[in-house]
Amino acid sequence: MKNATNVIEMRHIVKDFDGFKANDDINLTLHQGEILALLGENGAGKSTLMSILSGLLLPTAGEIWVNGQKTEVKNPTVAKNLGIGMVHQHFMLMDSFTVLENIILGHETTSGPRLDFKVAKQQITQLSKRYGLNIDLDQKISNITVAQQQRVEILKVLYRGANILIFDEPTAVLTPQEITEFIQVLRELAKEGKSIILITHKLAEIKRAADRVTVIRAGKSVGSFNVAEVDDNRLAELMVGHHVNMQLTKTASKPGEIVLKVDNLAVKNKQGIAALKNLSFNLRAGEILGVAGIDGNGQDELVAALSGLTPVDTGQVIINNQDMTNHKVRQITENGVAHIPADRQKxxxxxxxxxxxxxxxxxxxxxxxxxxxxxxxxxxxxxxxxxxxxxxxxxxxxxxxxxxxxxxxxxxxxxxxxxxxDSNLIIAFQPTRGLDVGAIEYIHKQLLLEREQGKAILLISYELDEIMQLSDRIIVLHDGQISGEVQPETTSDEELGLLMTGVKKEGTALA
Ligand SMILES: Nc1ncnc2c1ncn2[C@@H]1O[C@H](COP(=O)(O)OP(=O)(O)OP(=O)(O)O)[C@@H](O)[C@H]1O
Ligand SMILES: [Mg+2]
Incomplete structure (x- = not known):
């Protein structure tokens, strides 16, 4: 349903934070029914610009035109009434409330003095069917996965009647499979005439999902382009202002002594269900061991057990020849463990x-x-x-x-x-989540440097590219067990995909 009508025009937007210009004369136009990608380095001013559009921040200068009318988006209520809805980079949900309660919060339908949950539930169920956003409305937020929480956020803005939808890095928290589903949802929304702004650092996603892309750099407009007319290298260059080398060079690994030994580890998840089932593996100095797998197959529990955040039921964690099973975080840290957690804010x-x-x-x-x-x-x-x-x-x-x-x-x-x-074991869980291509390149180089200096690195990531580029060996987690171990040079995305869904590899000596 692409149409040349401009639903949004942001003109010469400036946002000054105590003398620092996060947005410095930015222009952005959104056509009706299109998916527009907004691309820029970390700190370029994307979230700021979108917060202005959704009424969370007031611009220092500049104009916003909605459906051809100059408008002041003074606060989120004004934005909501204009049909603008935003799904934020860091979700804004109440953990102890149910999905349904979160969706209707602040937008309740009443029958007399009471909340009318029934009507709301029917409407939300319809929305979720229409856009393929499957979710159990009665679950508590604390019990659902991040991908499900995102669906709640999307339903929330749809329920409020938004037809201009802003997504701030929605795929940063999703697995490859979930991203494909998400892009499907976006297409469905655009087909119905909704206009979408999508912030993402993943150039491949811009290719797959967006019609046009607007690039900003250091708070300034760089330009807008038809996605079909720019390749990845050009996009990266426009974004950072110089050529980006997206290929890594990696020396052969020289594995040393065993730094981390995980032996028959069993851990239960928050609901008391077995999340890790007798997991065993070794990691040596000077080696990057990649842990691939679909989100929710034991990754959270593995990292929590290794770093002392969750109790271990049976089995052992040996780090630097010392039994660290069920030790305190501080003791584990002092035994040479660095930890990059997946949830940076928590x-x-x-x-x-x-x-x-x-x-x-x-x-x-x-x-x-x-x-x-x-x-x-x-x-x-x-x-x-x-x-x-x-x-x-x-x-x-x-x-x-x-x-x-x-x-x-x-x-x-x-x-x-x-x-x-000072550490010799680095547990890196989604280390480049939300980073721009330039920053990813930098972090990847740092991790390879640490490996060359003899550190052992456990890399848990949902980004297959990252796992393939950095790892010396890859184990695949499925349902709390290792479904296979492969070498990046000899495996393929297809083989990894199969292992991730639990199809075990022939001839693998498991555990
Ligand atoms: N409330 C604030 N007070 C002061 N500075 C701020 C505030 N909000 C944002 N900034 C600054 O404005 C700049 C732009 O931030 P913004 O969050 O818009 O970047 P971004 O493009 O979304 O980056 P990322 O890709 O990392 O999310 C940053 O340098 C940030 O530190
Ligand atoms: Mg941001």
Missing amino acids: YGLILPFTIADNLALQTYYQAPLSRHHILRQDAIKHNAQELINKFDIRTTGPNAQVGALSGGNQQKVIIARELNR
Whole structure:
């Protein structure tokens, strides 16, 4: 249902945060019924621009035209009434409420003084059927997967009658299979005449899903292009302003001693169901072991057990020849483990703290950050400035709040802190989630460098490309067990796909 009518025109948008221009004269046009990708580096100003469009932030200057009319989107209610709905980069759902309650929250239908759940439920069920957004409406948010939570967010905006939908990095949290389904949903929405803005760092997705792409760089407009007319290299170049080398060079691995030994590990999930079933594997120094698999097959529990966040039922975790089973996080950390968690805001950062304090979280009680049990603020700040430079964290300085950083820059803070620490085992769970291609290239190079320096790296990722590019060996998790072990040079996406769905590999000596 593409149509040349402009449903949205953002003209010369400026957003100033205390003298820092996150948006600096940006133009964006959205046609009715199209899928427009919004592309830009971490910190380029994408989320800011979309927050302005959805009434969460007021622009410092510039105009917004909706359906040909100049409008002031003063607050989210105005946006909602204009039919603008946004699914945010970090979801905004109430954990202890059900799916249904979350969807109708703030938009309740009543019959007399009581909430009318029945009518709402019927309407939402219809919406979910129409767009293929399957979900159990009576489940609590805390019990459903991230992909399901995203469906809740989409239903929420649809239920509010949105016909202009903004998605801020929706696929960053999805597996390849879920991404395919999601793109299908987007197409369905566009076919029905809805207009969509899609923020993503994945160039392949822009190719698959979008009609046009608008590129911004460092808060400024670069231009808009028909997707069919630009290739990946050109897009990457437009985005970062210089050529990006998307191919990695990797030396042969020189595996040393066993650093991590997982022996017959069994762990239950939050619902008390067996999530890891007698899992066994080794990881050696100087080696990257990739753990592939579809989300929800034991990855969360494996990482939680290794890092001390969840109790182990039976089996052992040996790290650097010491039994670390059911030890405390601090003890495990001090035994040489660095941990890059998948959920950066829940486990990786303290959002109201400064960058400097977040960068000191694991080592604040040691020299040089402390002396005689007293924090040395100058050393903490100095440490932060060094890491900000080294990891190219885009910020105003060490005292900025981590919560005010762009998503990708929050991730860089965690990576900087964990890689900078003295460790010989790195547990990297989705380390490049939400990062732009330039930043991914940088992190991948860092991980390979750490490997060359003899560190052992456990890489758990839902990105097959990442697993294939970095790993020396790959194990595939399915239903809490290893369904196969393969070499990246000799396997294929198809073989991995089969293993991921639980079809075991012939002749694999399992566990
Ligand atoms: N509330 C705020 N106060 C101060 N600075 C902010 C605030 N919100 C955003 N910024 C800054 O504005 C810049 C743009 O941030 P924004 O979140 O829009 O980036 P983004 O393009 O969405 O990046 P990412 O791809 O990493 O999500 C960043 O440098 C960020 O630190
Ligand atoms: Mg963002």
